[in-house]
Amino acid sequence: MRAILLSWEYPPMRVGGIAAALEGLAPALARAGVETHVVTCGDSGGAPEENPEPNLFLHRVTVSEPSDNFVHWVHLLNDKLDERADGLIREWQKKEARKKNKTPIVLHVHDWLGQFAGIALKHRYKLPMLSTIHATEFGRNGGIRTEGQHYINRCEWELASESWRVIVCSDFMRGEVEYALGVPWDKMDVLPNGVEARVFEGLEGDAWWNFRRRFASDNEKIVFFIGRPVHEKGAHVLVQALPRVRARGVNAKLVIAGGGVRGHLETLAGQLGVWDHVYFTGRVSDQDRDNLYQVADVAVFPSLYEPFGIVALEAMAAHTPVVVSDAGGLSEVVEHNVTGTTTYKGDPDSLAWGIARAVNDPGHSRWMAQNAYERVEKIFNWDVIAADTKAVYERVWDEYKASGWGG
Missing domain, CATH: 3.40.50.2000 (Glycogen Phosphorylase B;)
Structure with missing residues (x-):
């Protein structure tokens, strides 16, 4: 055929x-x-x-x-x-x-x-x-x-x-x-x-630390988002959630990757007083994308509209804890409290709770990340x-x- x-x-x-x-x-x-x-x-x-x-x-x-x-x-x-x-x-x-x-x-x-x-x-x-x-x-x-x-x-x-x-x-x-x-x-x-799980493997030791230090200091927790900076992907909700995350005692560094016009996000970060805690990478290579998943403490996808959410799968394949909104197909990809954390779409407070939960309870997050990886291998x-x-x-x-x- x-x-x-x-x-x-x-x-x-x-x-x-x-x-x-x-x-x-x-x-x-x-x-x-x-x-x-x-x-x-x-x-x-x-x-x-x-x-x-x-x-x-x-x-x-x-x-x-x-x-x-x-x-x-x-x-x-x-x-x-x-x-x-x-x-x-x-x-x-x-x-x-x-x-x-x-x-x-x-x-x-x-x-x-x-x-x-x-x-x-x-x-x-x-x-x-x-x-x-x-x-x-x-x-x-x-x-x-x-x-x-x-x-x-x-x-x-x-x-x-x-x-x-x-x-x-x-x-x-x-x-x-x-x-x-x-x-x-x-x-x-x-x-x-x-998703191909094998592409998110191999970064370890000094290479892991050297790559991570390009984006955050050793004492910061990397909150990673990748996607187009359009309204439906909800990056603005993530920026709004960042001061709330930090208020919960999480020393978070938000890394936003992806090409496109992001001036509105930069302005918002400045207005909320978190400009120094956000790193806008712009478009990244496939290799840097794969490495960012591996060094991130949590990957966050707060979409307002999402037919599926393949980026969540990529994070799951990299054993990275995921926090997503309950928009569209994301709730079919991520099972709350089993393979990740689901929050209310468009709600910065709910999103901040989910991020802080993932970072502050690393044992539970690792357990969910392992469940997510196994689901990737069997279903996705x-x-x-x-x-x-x-x-x-x-x-x-x-x-x-x-x-x-x-x-």
Whole structure:
């Protein structure tokens, strides 16, 4: 079986959680025996064509034409995605022209940003298409109000409508996609995201201390957050919680990693008198990200909207105690008082309590962190998730063949 995964981001291009999800899923699908082709944007670098491991092929395209706005750029990108994927399909069809039993091909679109190429390919070649909806415009904004939001919401609806099946990452997202996009409950499959635990190992001894001292003094407790500095990720709630944490007797150093505009967070830290206790790193390398998880005393993700929370998984894989809000899928990833601490979303006092609890009771925190790691290995394991994804592909292909739609 061949699968074409259409996505606007894949490492080294990282914008949101899709890149992290596909970075784990694509190689795992290849290991599961699916010939996996990721067709993605190469504007952030990476070779145009790569075959990094058996069964995994990366095809990166670039947009050189000027665009008027983001939506225009997305359409230009989709033209390139379509062109490259079309070339792959034509090449396969030519090679297998004389074969009676041709290799199955499924199209797998990740969010609306790749849907225009996916839908065009689906109808041009009469191939089955499925999608993963990682988040919705409705959820990100708490409703649909502006013209731009209406446009994206309509695109998401069309993608779901055109899809043979729709994959979502949590039961929370299943409910949201049903409500916001009208997708029938039985058309959706809930498959969680995963994480590679092995990448968060190896920092120890002098290397551990030397890396840690780049961000905090030896007597400070590192409270670590990584993510985009947008409202939905709740970094402002974490900054608001910091003076409350310190008032509880915790000598906390807040380390905020991630690219994007953060002026509002810097202003807030200054207004609250904690500027000297916050370190804004900006965008960090993958290696520094992995090391920061290892040296942190607690990793905190206070999202106001969160379909899943793959960053919480990364912390769990690094044996780092986690404190999260109860937003969306986070409560499905972190079980309160068993694998981490859950707090009320948007509540700095609740968040401060959770952070102080994790730091002041290290024995209990280590116990929960070990439980979390074991859950990562058993449930949030990319090989397990890839096997379930392959099963969805096979179901879609069988139903497609039985339908007679492809001729």
